[in-house]
Amino acid sequence: MSKFRILNISLISILLFINCQKEEGNVSNSETINTAMALTQRLLPNNYTSFDFKIDSSSTNKDYFELESQDGKIIITGNNGIALSSGLDWYLKTYCQSDISLNSHQISLPTPLPTVEKTRIDTPFDYRYFFNYCTYGYTMPWWDWERWEQMIDYMALKGVNMPLAMIGQEAVWVEVFKELGMTDEQIGSFFVGPAHLPWGWMGNIDGMGGPLPDSWIQKRKELQIKILNRMRSLGMKPVLQAFTGHVPEALKELYPEANIFQIEDWAGVDGTYFLDPTDSLFQTIGTAFIKKQTEIYGTDHLYDADCFIEVNPPSKDPKFLAQVSHNVYESMAKADPEAIWVLQGWFFFFKKDFWTKERGRAFLNGIPKNKVIVLDLYGEKNPTWDKTDAFYGQPWIWNVICNEDQKVNMSGDLTAMQDQFQLAFNSEIKNNLKGIGVIPEGLGYNSIIQDFIFEKTWDQNKVNIEEWISNYATRRYGIENKDAQNAWQILGKTVYNRTRTMWSPLITTPRLMIFEEGSKEDERHVRKDFKITEETPFAWDFDVTEFSKAADLILKASDVLKDKESYNFDVTNIYRELIAGLTHKMINDLSVAYQAKEKEKFEVASTALLKMLDDLDAITGTNENFLLGKWLDDARNWGNNKEEKDYFEWNARTIVTIWQPYPEGGLRDYAGKQWNGLFAGYYKPRWELFISHLRKSLLQNIDFNPKTYDKEVREMDYKWTKSNDKYPAEITGNAVEVAKRLQKEYESYFKE
Missing domain, CATH: 1.20.120.670 (N-acetyl-b-d-glucoasminidase)
Incomplete structure (x- = not known):
């Protein structure tokens, strides 16, 4: 058989595997184990053979991992790739005094490796969320695949299974807008510059810093495919974008009968244009976007859409607000019946004067039960779950922001974080609290915060802060230095x-x-x-x-x-x-x-x-x-x-x-x-x-x-x-x- 034919067969196999991932949203046990082992080899190039991984396919409950020493090796068992990776991190942290962070690693393994008696650790959380829209502008706009690979490894080790994955959506919008009749020039004048893209996605700005080079759109599409394939191979369910109603002004000329209106100014910038969710064109665009995005990137049925993140809706009428949320969700569900709307609950705090309980309840109850997950962003200081009757019965995730606009400083109140977490966890874990997360606007300068919060994934007990910090210092440097x-x-x-x-x-x-x-x-x-x-x-x-x-x-x-x-x-x-x-x-x-x-x-x-x-x-x-x-x-x-x-x-x-x-x-x-x-x-x-x-x-x-x-x-x-x-x-x-x-x-x- 010729090399060319072998190569063709290999490429076809890879494409079939990727397509299977897109459509089925899962990977084989052997692929999961291979991915976890590859992560371990990147992290521990001289010691990776000391670890073996096993998948427990029979587990249908919450994620868990199990550690055990056997024949000179550490055996890590779990129900998916994230559980296996988390087990590795737990072992390195707990038994080897190692520290894996966003800005540096401290891994100094003893010889022989410390033995461990069979130990199982479970999490009560279905979801462990990471990232903020702004992170893609303040920290990550220029990351290449090598840097993203490091980040995905870090997330897997820390137990993240629900990352916001926003890269590459311009490629989807180009195709959708062209099908709507827009020209290249009109599309180009809508897109904002690379580092400003998060605020374009959120509907705050149009055209600022644009137009984007075609090369950028293509490269980001290719990068997103690699990112999503790696995330999914580990068992993550990345959150993709849905249509919020934000549209180019030029669409008014093409669809003069559509109810397209300009919203209020944002940060001194002229208001952007939104399509009324009750307009029939909204369903057309929203459904087309999800279908096209799924065709290019696949789906895990989680979609972020924030219609009013820092602006008020055009009407205070609860019936209108319920109709808005219903229609936004329907635009997702028509393309994907399994769709779940991931909604940033920031507006309940940022625009709290507008969002009375009557309006908030109407908006969230306009979405079918359990078809939305609300992110409570500012859990450490300004939680909203306790002011919205726990988001009126819909599932939600407790998060910390910690960092705004990627401030370069040392900050984060560990005591407040723990107290607020304990209050939410003890009050709501038996109700509709489904996860924990970190939503910083920027990353890189306070890894202790991510460590502290993501540790709660696997251990929800209240800790002595001083003891925890002492242990952190030992792990941070691998030496107990007074x-x-x-x-x-x-x-x-x-x-x-x-x-x-x-x-x-x-x-x-x-x-x-x-x-x-x-x-x-x-x-x-x-x-x-x-x-x-x-x-x-x-x-x-x-x-x-x-x-x-x-x-x-x-x-x-x-x-x-x-x-x-x-x-x-x-x-x-x-x-x-x-x-x-x-x-x-x-x-x-x-x-x-x-x-x-x-x-x-x-x-x-x-x-x-x-x-x-x-x-x-x-x-x-x-x-x-x-x-x-x-x-x-x-x-x-x-x-x-x-x-x-x-x-x-x-x-x-x-x-x-x-x-x-x-x-x-x-x-x-x-x-x-x-x-x-x-x-x-x-x-x-x-x-x-x-x-x-x-x-x-x-x-x-x-x-x-x-x-x-x-x-x-x-x-x-x-x-x-x-x-x-x-x-x-x-x-x-x-x-x-x-x-x-x-x-x-x-x-x-x-x-x-």
Whole structure:
């Protein structure tokens, strides 16, 4: 038989297998075991043969895994690939003091491997959810298959079986819109830029940052197919998109009889256009989209559709709201009778004045019972299950957000998370609470939060937070180091004892810290309760002086831990947080000196603030997770030519700075990052401009002109997004060495 014919047969077999996955939604036991073993080989290339996996097909209840030592090997039994992977993670964490996180791994297996008596662990949760729409814009827009493979492995190890999978839907919409009679130009003017796509999907914006290159649409389609096949081979049921009613304005011309209306503005942007769900065209489009999406990507019957995520419906009438939800669901069910609507419950909190119990009940009861799963997003601080009679009897999932707009900080209230989880779990697990999840807008800087929450998948018992943190520190570095453990205890009482962090004025448009009454300044720049005193010398939402002790302790462990990847990440993160904690004091010193017209003190304060920016650039340059240059390079890698590469870089620059791609945008600095390159190339020049204006005011004894300054700084910001200056894409220093320098140079600030 010729090689060509063999290759053809192999390709046909692969395609038949993939098609079977799409249509049947399952894989064979042998394929599941092979996938779990391949994951283990990627994770443990030198030890993977020490593990064997078995599938228990007889189990029809909740997911479970079982661990047992046999003949020098660890046998992991489970009812699907996620259970097997979770069993592996549980063994590594519990018996080998290992840590697998989003930003680093610490795996140091003892020889021989620790034995384990037969142990079975079950979960009461049908669903373990992960991701937020915004994650696809703030964290993952430029990920390639290699990075996605790592993420899917991580999710499997942590027990995630219900990930939001939004990539590649533009390819579906292109075909649907063309069938509706739209031209390429009309479609192109509707799609937004790559990093802005989540807000296009959610119906907040049209055309912003577009049009998308055809190459992007095709590449994302190919990537999505690989992602979904891997997810499904492990037993995940990815959540795909459904039609929300958001349509191009051009559709009004093609279907003048359809009830297409413009909704309210969003973040200063003109309202987008929505098709009335009670209009017959809604069913046509919604059904066509699901059918076309299933044809390309297959289905697991889970569809996300958020019609009113941050805007109000056009009518308050409960009957109308019930009709809306009924029609939206019907558009899914006509194409897929097994469809389940996955609905973000954010609007019950964000627009709580509109969503009275009468309206909320009408909306959710317009959907057939058990045909919707509501995501309670902000479970750690603003849960809505307890304000909506547990979503009026429909199934729901308890989640934490933790991170908004991928803030680069250390935050998350572990105690609040546990208390809120226990309250929900003990009240609702016997009713309609069906899952647990993490819905961060951005990822990468607080892996302890994901570990803490996803551990609840398999162990719902209330834990002693201090003991848990000590054990976490040991796993994090693979060594029981007292200095590291004590450092983490302090972190638990400071940065991991806050729910939502304050905006950092250092990385927003420079302003003085004292304002006149009636200021219309953006709230991100205003500190209404801001006051530097002897009792609150840093005026932050955690005790910076106490936090500095954790920074000292973590460095004490450097001789022992300096070669650990996880340790070096933490040194970078902790010292970035520490120096950034001086922000309010530094800006306050500048403000007081200027307003008192003390020129010498003004110069001293200016020098100190600009040095702080240089030092933040230095410490963030010691770890690849904090590099603007890598973000930009990853974006450029999606381009096939210089024009496309420049386009992707422009989009990548815009989303992390001015957000809306024009000088007068209303979301400037919303997604600002504490990254190497941004400190030196973007934030510092703005502060230098601001200081020069203040200096001119002092030296010439003239009033500071805010209009002139605002015009210049906005032009500077916009010009930066259009530039192509290079920034380091690889680390430029040693984390421990830079941290020790900063420790010495700044120690006087933290003496009590």
